[in-house]
Amino acid sequence: MPRTSAKNAEDVVAALDLHSFGDTRGVLVTSMNDIPGYRVVRVLTTVYGLTVRSRNIIADIGAGFKSLIGGELGILTKMLYDSRNSAADKMIGECLAKGGNAIIAMRFEGGEIEGRFAEVCAYGTACVVEKID
Template sequence: MGIEDYSGGPGAQQTGVLVVTTNDVPGYRVERVIGEVFGLTVRSRHLGSQIGAGLKSMIGGELKGLTKTLVETRNQAMERLIEAAKARGGNAVLMMRFDVTEAADVGTEVCAYGTAVVITPAAS
């Protein structure tokens, strides 16, 4: 897998929603604050990856199967976040964050959350 498989979610060009981790977007003005939005998913690891991870942890190194699963899980949570923002009329999400927790020892819960807003280009 290449770097594109391990980096960031979809861009604004693909989704119509800009997602940033900052409080504002340079060159844009917040016209309306919609409120908190989130995307949530819980994924379990299959038995093969758990066994492979257990063996790999004894010799060290990256757990590539688990890394791939976590990237896919984060991307799914972010896609759900974007859909929530769009459904409420937003075209941007400010202060996006991820929260990752273990879910009852059977999987990983990933929540992407932020503030949905409507932004417009600032007058020059």
């Protein structure tokens, strides 16, 4: 079975124009429990962003053929990146709606429904932080 090297994965990301989840609208987002240089002033609540995506028939056929020879399934990789970005954007929107300017302990969870739909959940702790002088 072919293995995906780090270089191969970087090439796929570059070819598909994929990047980190983009515009955070000024919200600091981290998977850490604190943000170096900032102090948590107030913890607000857990915030979530959810998305469920379906593949189209063309993607299924293309992925089926590609899986026979092995390698990166680019169209499905792009779908998962898009799902991740959508979930993160919704989570950030919820943080802003609650009055937060940061999300700490951010995580992603993913799965599938009925083998046909990809689900992604982004979640973390919304809080208000201030820069330490």
